[in-house]
Amino acid sequence: MSFEILQDKIRKLKNPTVAGLDPKLEYIPPHILADSYARCGQTLAGAADAVWQFNRGLIDALCDVVPAVKPQSAYYERLGWQGMQVMEQTIRYAKEKGLYVIADIKRGDIGSTAEAYAEAWLGDTKVGENTFEAFGADCVTINGYMGSDTINPFLEQCKARGKSLFVLVKTSNPSSGELQDMVAGDRLVYRVMGDLTQRLGKGTEDKHGFTCAGAVVGATYPSDLRELRRRLEHTFFLVPGYGAQGGTAEDVQYAFDRYGHGAIINASRSIMCAWKKTGGDGHDFQQAARDAAIAMRDDIKRFVTIV
Amino acid sequence: MSFEILQDKIRKLKNPTVAGLDPKLEYIPPHILADSYARCGQTLAGAADAVWQFNRGLIDALCDVVPAVKPQSAYYERLGWQGMQVMEQTIRYAKEKGLYVIADIKRGDIGSTAEAYAEAWLGDTKVGENTFEAFGADCVTINGYMGSDTINPFLEQCKARGKSLFVLVKTSNPSSGELQDMVAGDRLVYRVMGDLTQRLGKGTEDKHGFTCAGAVVGATYPSDLRELRRRLEHTFFLVPGYGAQGGTAEDVQYAFDRYGHGAIINASRSIMCAWKKTGGDGHDFQQAARDAAIAMRDDIKRFVTIV
Numbered sequence: 001m002s003f004e005i006l007q008d009k010i011r012k013l014k015n016p017t018v019a020g021l022d023p024k025l026e027y028i029p030p031h032i033l034a035d036s037y038a039r040c041g042q043t044l045a046g047a048a049d050a051v052w053q054f055n056r057g058l059i060d061a062l063c064d065v066v067p068a069v070k071p072q073s074a075y076y077e078r079l080g081w082q083g084m085q086v087m088e089q090t091i092r093y094a095k096e097k098g099l100y101v102i103a104d105i106k107r108g109d110i111g112s113t114a115e116a117y118a119e120a121w122l123g124d125t126k127v128g129e130n131t132f133e134a135f136g137a138d139c140v141t142i143n144g145y146m147g148s149d150t151i152n153p154f155l156e157q158c159k160a161r162g163k164s165l166f167v168l169v170k171t172s173n174p175s176s177g178e179l180q181d182m183v184a185g186d187r188l189v190y191r192v193m194g195d196l197t198q199r200l201g202k203g204t205e206d207k208h209g210f211t212c213a214g215a216v217v218g219a220t221y222p223s224d225l226r227e228l229r230r231r232l233e234h235t236f237f238l239v240p241g242y243g244a245q246g247g248t249a250e251d252v253q254y255a256f257d258r259y260g261h262g263a264i265i266n267a268s269r270s271i272m273c274a275w276k277k278t279g280g281d282g283h284d285f286q287q288a289a290r291d292a293a294i295a296m297r298d299d300i301k302r303f304v305t306i307v
Numbered sequence: 308m309s310f311e312i313l314q315d316k317i318r319k320l321k322n323p324t325v326a327g328l329d330p331k332l333e334y335i336p337p338h339i340l341a342d343s344y345a346r347c348g349q350t351l352a353g354a355a356d357a358v359w360q361f362n363r364g365l366i367d368a369l370c371d372v373v374p375a376v377k378p379q380s381a382y383y384e385r386l387g388w389q390g391m392q393v394m395e396q397t398i399r400y401a402k403e404k405g406l407y408v409i410a411d412i413k414r415g416d417i418g419s420t421a422e423a424y425a426e427a428w429l430g431d432t433k434v435g436e437n438t439f440e441a442f443g444a445d446c447v448t449i450n451g452y453m454g455s456d457t458i459n460p461f462l463e464q465c466k467a468r469g470k471s472l473f474v475l476v477k478t479s480n481p482s483s484g485e486l487q488d489m490v491a492g493d494r495l496v497y498r499v500m501g502d503l504t505q506r507l508g509k510g511t512e513d514k515h516g517f518t519c520a521g522a523v524v525g526a527t528y529p530s531d532l533r534e535l536r537r538r539l540e541h542t543f544f545l546v547p548g549y550g551a552q553g554g555t556a557e558d559v560q561y562a563f564d565r566y567g568h569g570a571i572i573n574a575s576r577s578i579m580c581a582w583k584k585t586g587g588d589g590h591d592f593q594q595a596a597r598d599a600a601i602a603m604r605d606d607i608k609r610f611v612t613i614v
Contacts, residue, residue, distance in 0.1 A: 024419065025434070033435075042435030074416055074423035078432050080441035081395055085388035106415055108450050109381060110480040112331065116381035125385050127332070128340075128349030134387035143415050145452040145475055147482030168452055173417040175454030179499060182491035189491060196485060 002164040002204065002212035003236045005138070006100045007261055009067035014306055015297040016260070018068040018102060018238070019289075020268025021058065021090060023051040023075050027272045029282025032057075048082035051075075054285070055090045058272065059097055061286035065293045068100040070238075070266055088135050101137045102238065106168065108143035114153035122157040122165075139164040141216060141238070144193055151200050151213065158212040159204060164236070165213055167197040170228065172218025172241030190224070191231065198232045208261050210236045217255065219247025219265070226254035229262075237263040243270040243296070253303035260306035267296055309471040309511065309519035310543045312445070313407045314568060316374035321613055322604040323567070325375040325409060325545070326596075327575025328365065328397060330358040330382050334579045336589025339364075355389035358382075361592070362397045365579065366404055368593035372600045375407040377545075377573055395442050408444045409545065413475065415450035421460040429464040429472075446471040448523060448545070451500055458507050458520065465519040466511060471543070472520055474504040477535065479525025479548030501535055505542045515568050517543045524562065526554025526572070533561035536569070544570040550577040550603070560610035567613035574603055 010016045025033065028050050036050035059069065071090050076083035087103075094101050107117045121140045124131040144150050144167045154165045170180055170190040180190040187195070194215055201211030211234050217225050219241035229237070237255045241247040242265050255263035274292035275285035317323045332340065332354055340357045347353035366376065378397050383390035394410075401408050414424045428447045431438040451457050451474045461472045477487055477497040487497040494502070501522055508518030518541050524532050526548035536544070544562045548554040549572050562570035581599035582592035 022420070024423070037435055042437045044432065044434060044439050044441065047432075047434040072416075072420055074414070074420045074427065077391075077427040078423045078441055080427075080432075080439070081388050081392035083441070084384075084391040088388055106450075107381070108413055108415070109379075110478065110482075113329065113379055113381045116331070116385045120381065120384040120387075125351065125354075125387075127351060127354045128344055130349045132351050132387070134351065134385055134390070143413075143450045143452050145450050145486060146478045146480055147485035147487070149480040149482040171417065171453045173453055173456040175417075175456040178454035178503060179452060179491075179496070180454070182496070182499060184486075184489035184491045184496060189486070189489070189496065192486060192489060 002158060002162055002206060003210045003214065004206035004208065006068060006264065007208055009100055010264065011306055013065065013067050015066055016256070016263060016304065016306060017066055017265045017267060017293070017296055017300065018070045019058070019062050019066045019271050019293060020266050021055055021069050021071040022268045022272065023054055025050070028054045029275060029285050031282060044080045044082045048079045048086045051079065051083070052086045052089060056093060057286050058289050059094050059099065061290045062293055063097040063099055065290055065297065068102060068264060069094045070102040070104050072104040091135055091137050100139065102139040102141065103135060103137035104141050106141050106143050108146055108150045110146050110149040114150050118154045118157040122154065122163045123161060139166065141166045141168065143168050144196065148196065148200055151197070155200060155213060163212065166216045166238045167193065167213065169194045169197065169215040170217045170221060170224050172220040172245055172247070176218065194228055194232050194235065198235045201234065205234055209234055210262055214238060216240065219252045220245055222251040222254055225251070229254055229257065238266065239263055240266045243267045249299045249303050252300065256304050260304045265300060270296065309465055309469055309513060310517045310521065311513035311515065312469070313375060313471070313571065314515055316407055317571065318613055320372065320374050321608070322373055323563070323570060323611065323613060324373055324572045324574060324600070324603055324607065325377045326365070326369050326373045326578050326600060327377045327379060327573050328362055329379040329575045329579065330361055335361045336582060336592045338589060351387045351389045355386045355393045358386065358390070359393045359396060363400060364593050365596050366401050366406065368597045369600055370404040370406055372597060372604065375409060375571060376401045377409040377411050379411040398442055398444050407446065409446040409448065410442060410444035411448050413448050413450050415453055415457045417453050417456040421457050425461045425464040429461065429470045430468060446473065448473045448475065450475050451503065455503065455507055458504070462507060462520060470519065473523045473545040474500060474520065476501045476504065476522040477524045477528060477531050479527040479552055479554070483525065498538065501539050501542065505539045508541065512541055516541055517569055521545060523547065526559045527552055529558040529561055532558070536561055536564065545573065546570055547573045550574045556606045556610050559607065563611050567611045572607060577603065
């Protein structure tokens with residue numbers, strides 16, 4: 001059921017981290033770009049091909065180190081439908097390699113539109129007498145500004161298919177407080193969103209006590225993270241902001257419960273761009289990414305013990 | 308500049324409405340589906356082909372009646388990358404036909420991810436020495452829960468390229484109030500979002516006084532609409548909720564200023580599915596859609612005079 005699958009993978013690898021797959025073209029080693037451009041031209045198709053070669057290499061290098069990957073939709077959409085094709089291919093390949101796939105799409109809409117998004121990313125699409133998984137992720141991120149009308153259609157897919165979601169609650173960016181930190185009634189806005197998420201997920205608790213409705217809570221506000229962990233004991237956390245954005249292993253420890261459960265920490269750039277720090281020309285990107293993922297795992301292990 | 312282009316089209320056609328292109332498969336006339344399935348199979352590609360035939364027919368029928376169309380991303384994503392290809396094709400074709408294209412994507416993210424979304428939908432993508440428009444819309448909808456870090460990268464594209472955006476402020480759905488109607492500090496949450504939008508857009512006012520940062524304000528809460536029109540005099544409104552969701556022409560009149568400017572009203576189902584009410588078999592879908600769009604225009608004209 002839902003986060004249980006992820007938690008089991010985390011326990012097996014003793015690694016509560018997820019590798020973001022946010023393929024900016026400047027993150028891709030030059031030899032991969034050159035090869036793709038030579039075969040497909042300096043086109044969206046060429047760029048998409050390079051992203052695919054890079055992603056596949058990263059997945060091969062990381063699949064026995066990290067339990068999950070998180071492709072970020074924006075970088076694929078930027079390459080048009082050709083990019084979306086690579087996003088789908090990446091999700092499928094990562095699942096074949098045993099990874100849990102969180103599609104970082106931050107969608108949010110209502111009624112039949114939210115249902116369509118949920119079908120697109122977590123469910124399947126009926127065409128005549130056939131059904132197809134359009135993108136087939138295990139989990140998505142969603143934006144709940146429009147209220148439970150947004151969250152419920154995704155929850156239905158999660159319940160029906162053992163999948164999961166993360167609602168944006170307290171994000172890691174500098175301006176997150178403009179809205180999220182306002183006092184709304186007797187609570188801060190982000191707590192309202194957190195409480196709503198936990199309430200809607202109620203009844204879907206897995207063997208570790210977590211519902212299929214998780215929350216995004218940034219590492220860059222550790223005191224908020226600590227307080228939300230206490231407040232939302234049945235809510236699994238996705239924690240961005242470690243590394244490049246300034247969050248440390250010491251900060252993110254507060255995302256976990258006393259068993260070391262209930263959270264996964266994201267890093268993207270530090271793993272994808274690790275090859276830029278080895279002094280090489282990028283041919284070592286797989287080893288560099290693997291080393292960076294292992295270093296991150298060990299860094300977090302200093303503060304978190306997974307039972 | 309930005310909404311000026313849209314406002315000029317509205318004035319020319321005396322029609323402040325936008326036709327939503329939300330192609331659920333059940334909205335498509337049977338003969339189109341049958342033809343596409345015969346050629347491409349009952350597959351995602353077959354369904355995407357049917358959507359394309361339907362959209363092209365609608366655009367041909369509507370392009371001298373409505374000033375704008377609004378494809379809703381969810382229904383294209385539901386058909387995988389093949390659907391996204393049709394979304395891009397639809398945007399391109401609608402622009403060729405002189406329509407203003409609002410991509411209803413409700414994206415929201417931060418930093419370089421928000422930049423990537425903005426490039427994908429409003430800007431262009433650099434690949435080697437070439438640049439491409441991935442989707443090339445005139446305008447997008449965005450979700451500002453993450454604050455100005457989300458809105459600014461889209462605004463930059465708008466300023467650079469004469470494009471526009473709508474931030475979700477007060478949405479038309481039943482549960483919109485769960486968050487949006489809370490009292491945050493001295494204001495309701497949706498007013499906070501509206502004020503933020505107007506403030507960020509400042510300095511981009513066009514000849515009608517509107518900035519390139521618009522707001523989504525639902526027709527289903529007419530008193531909120533009226534109050535927001537007074538409060539946000541430089542903010543162009545996109546108003547969903549007319550028709551199927553219960554909003555009337557009398558309700559939506561409050562979205563406009565005294566010149567009949569500053570707003571556009573959306574209808575999707577009532578136009579796309581108009582053929583289901585003619586007693587025919589769907590071969591008349593173009594005429595039916597056109598008649599419905601004209602009826603909607605005339606309905607709104609009873610309450611709104613465009614100077």
